[in-house]
Amino acid sequence: QVQVVQSGAEVKKPGASVKVSCKASGYYDLSWVRQAPGQGLEWMGWISAYNGNTNYAQKLQGRVTMTIDTSTTTAYMELRSLRSDDTAVYYCAKGGLSSGPLDYWGQGTLVTVSS
């Protein structure tokens, strides 16, 4: 059974970094999607479990890094230089949209950026 389990909520100050983890039950391409309060879904990027290749949303280029530890099937999403508008629930999901739908989603991780 496919499972995707994320790390817990984080509170960060503006300018800081956050690293969210996503433990998958197997070797899967994983996407990251965020949702600001009361807003829609925003695709952030994806990482290949096969070779670690990544593809990031243009607006986040330079601030986001996605990595994967194949020994533990755990993916990580690090977002730097946090701003208040980065406050959102961050989801990881199995799939890449280019390679297939997002068919299993993690429970979400709330990241709050506040001084």
Add this chain to the structure above:
Amino acid sequence: QSVLTQPPSVSAAPGQKVTISCSGSSSNIGNNYVSWYQQLPGTAPKLLIYENNKRPSGIPDRFSGSKSGTSATLGITGLQTGDEADYYCGTWDSSLSAGGVFGGGTKVTVL
């Protein structure tokens, strides 16, 4: 401003049918598969339709999807109170700034 355009809301009485449109362009919907996601209040999104019109195991056939040109449509028949949720279309965009794209979401209200 989302790359894919959805109506903000639709509504209908229990037992009725609703359709949700998702409009894009040749770089996204026109040349890639569309998937649909249901997000119940306070929960993570759930895959409802993939590859334009296929349903994952466990999704009732009250939910259907179609695609024509650069637009896609989600249909829900026999509307139930438990269908009240936000619905999002998603696909890949193959333009210069290639990446995943979602619609802005449609709130379905059961009257």
